[in-house]
Amino acid sequence: MFTGLIQTTGTLFHRGDTQVYVRWEAASLPPALTDVDLGDSIAVDGICLTVEASLPDGFVAAVSPETLDRTSLGNLPDGSRVNLESSLRVGSKIGGHFVTGHIDGQGHLEAAIETDNAWKLSFTVGDRRIARYIVPKGSIAVNGISLTVADCSPSGNWFAVAVIPVTYHETTLQHLRPGQAVNLEGDVLGKYVDKFMGGTDNAPAGNSVSLEFLAEHGY
Structure with missing residues (x-):
């Protein structure tokens, strides 16, 4: 989970079709990115990626065919600047909105x-x-x-x-x-509202929320 408040930017490089390397300026890193470790989640241009290797000047992350197909990541040339945000920690301020890192x-x-x-x-x-x-x-x-x-x-x-x-x-x-x-x-909250209002193809049968339902229950 993220908030959409970018902490710094980095430079992206592809390592074949299955990995990316993101390099940053270590001297100017915010505290949230100074202790990146194996398995951590980092949003790269809004895409939630998992750290496979932590390096002194950045990190390496795996990318799936779905990620490359649905996002702009596969078309970014080496040397492109990307936005970076570490995952939300318990007790942290939420200044933006809830962002999952799962690109639509x-x-x-x-x-x-x-x-x-x-x-x-x-x-x-x-x-x-x-x-x-x-x-x-x-x-x-x-x-x-x-x-x-x-x-x-x-x-x-x-x-x-x-x-x-x-x-x-x-x-x-x-x-x-x-x-x-x-x-x-x-917005993930809008997606759940849309589903339960029957706005999506996979809305739960018999459980959609209508205006009549809301009025009946005091809303």
Whole structure:
């Protein structure tokens, strides 16, 4: 479990088709990443990866065919900058929202526009399975960054976020170019609500929550 608050960035290198090596600047690491050990979970551009080897200047993690197929990881060239966040620890502050590190799919940057005190980034989403979880003022993780949806189309196939300068400059958002793919993870709470409202194909039979059910039980 993560929060979507990026702790630092690193540089990604592929080791064949089954591993990646992420290198960082050890001298500037935040405390949460100074004691990385075998088996730890680290979100790399929002993708939850398991550490297979801890190195003085980074770590090695395994990647599965599913990860390469569903995320942008397989298409990132060696030397790409990636966002990094260690897993949430008991008692830690939750400043973003609950992020699982399980990517739903990809979207694409449409435009990045600088305003007086923020950056407005807009994205397109081609997959309805992702778009259904994008709602106004809802939470979404873009390359692992917890962001609030400022605006979106009714279907969710387009959305925009407002990004403060510190987030823009301290993450890989500054390197995105129009048309570039990003990893998207919808709010996990919204997924469970959607399922129990009968909005998904695998909704539990006889257990869906309707407006009538909520009214009957005092909601």
